[in-house]
Amino acid sequence: GQNIDQPTEMTATEGAIVQINCTYQTSGFNGLFWYQQHAGEAPTFLSYNVLDGLEEKGRFSSFLSRSKGYSYLLLKELQMKDSASYLCAVMANNNDMRFGAGTRLTVKP
Amino acid sequence: DVKVTQSSRYLVKRTGEKVFLECVQDMDHENMFWYRQDPGLGLRLIYFSYDVKMKEKGDIPEGYSVSREKKERFSLILESASTNQTSMYLCASSDGTGSYEQYFGPGTRLTVT
Numbered sequence: 001g002q003n004i005d006q007p008t009e010m011t012a013t014e015g016a017i018v019q020i021n022c023t024y025q026t027s028g029f030n031g032l033f034w035y036q037q038h039a040g041e042a043p044t045f046l047s048y049n050v051l052d053g054l055e056e057k058g059r060f061s062s063f064l065s066r067s068k069g070y071s072y073l074l075l076k077e078l079q080m081k082d083s084a085s086y087l088c089a090v091m092a093n094n095n096d097m098r099f100g101a102g103t104r105l106t107v108k109p
Numbered sequence: 110d111v112k113v114t115q116s117s118r119y120l121v122k123r124t125g126e127k128v129f130l131e132c133v134q135d136m137d138h139e140n141m142f143w144y145r146q147d148p149g150l151g152l153r154l155i156y157f158s159y160d161v162k163m164k165e166k167g168d169i170p171e172g173y174s175v176s177r178e179k180k181e182r183f184s185l186i187l188e189s190a191s192t193n194q195t196s197m198y199l200c201a202s203s204d205g206t207g208s209y210e211q212y213f214g215p216g217t218r219l220t221v222t
Contacts, residue, residue, distance in 0.1 A: 002168075008149075031209060042199060042213035043152070087151065091209055096165070097142070101151035 002026045004100035006088050011106045012078055020073045020103045022088030030091040034062050034073045037085045037102065046073070046086075075105075083107045112136070113214035115200055121220045128187040130217050132200030138212075140205040141183035143167075143175060145196040146216075152199065158183055159205070190221045 003025045012018040024032070031050040035043035049055055049064035049071060061074040075082055088100040116131035132141065142157040144167075154167030156175040164175050172194060176184045183202075187194055197218050201211040 033210070042215050044213070045210045048210065089152075096154070096157065096167075097209075097211060098154065098168070099144075099152035101149060 002090070002092060002098045004088055004090055004098060006086075006100045006103045008101070009104045009106070011108060012075075014078055014080060014107055014109050016078050017074065017076050018078060018105065020075075020086050020088075020105065022071045022073070022100060024069050024071070024088070024090045024100075026090050026092040026098060028092045029066060030093065032062075032064055032071050033089040033091070033097070034060075034071075035087040035089060035099075037087060039084070043087055078107050080107050080109070113200060113202055113212050115198075115214040115217050117217050118215060119218050119220075121222065122187075122190050123222055124191060126187075126190050126221075128190050128219065128221075130185040130187075130198055130200075130219070132183045132185070132202075132214055133181050134183075134202040134212070135181065136202065136204070136212075137180065138202035138204045139180075140203045141177065142201040142203075142211065143173075143183065143185045144199045144201065145169070146199055147196050155185065190219075192221050195219060195221045
């Protein structure tokens with residue numbers, strides 16, 4: 001079976017750093033994705049990791065450890081507009097994506 | 110820019126009605142997906158398609174069927190709508206050749222009364 005776990009909610013302060021964790025157990029692995037979804041909108045792509053290590057893209061970074069079935073999304077210099085849900089997704093077999101339930105992040109002034 | 114469009118943003122149907130949700134993408138993507146999104150459950154895969162006339166079941170196919178007669182169009186069909194199918198339905202596409210990023214449509218909020 002497929003299991004992807006991430007915290008339901010997190011709160012952080014504007015300007016701070018927040019780390020959103022994701023653990024997964026899937027049959028096969030072809031990559032891990034992070035998506036951002038603002039309320040009432042469609043998810044938009046943030047990052048993709050297929051090899052172990054850290055991928056940095058501006059204020060956002062994503063880390064993967066395949067042996068541990070673990071990833072995190074790191075958001076630096078938080079802004080109010082970063083308040084959104086963050087979805088962890090695993091591609092278990094080619095083109096077949098499974099999503100976690102999402103982490104709702106609230107950024108406070 | 111990739112554009113994925115869905116036929117309706119909001120839809121209200123009665124129990125037992127047959128419902129068609131249409132999705133069109135304009136980037137010649139091979140792969141198309143249908144998800145439903147419910148609070149606390151996240152995105153759940155209903156069906157996906159690798160190519161024209163091909164379809165694969167996702168995690169929750171019961172009560173749904175799909176059709177992909179043309180590469181750009183992927184339809185989700187609720188044969189006999191039920192109240193537990195009230196949800197947000199999201200369509201996505203990806204090119205599946207090295208870049209597996211999925212592009213999502215704006216979603217259709219379906220209410221079955």
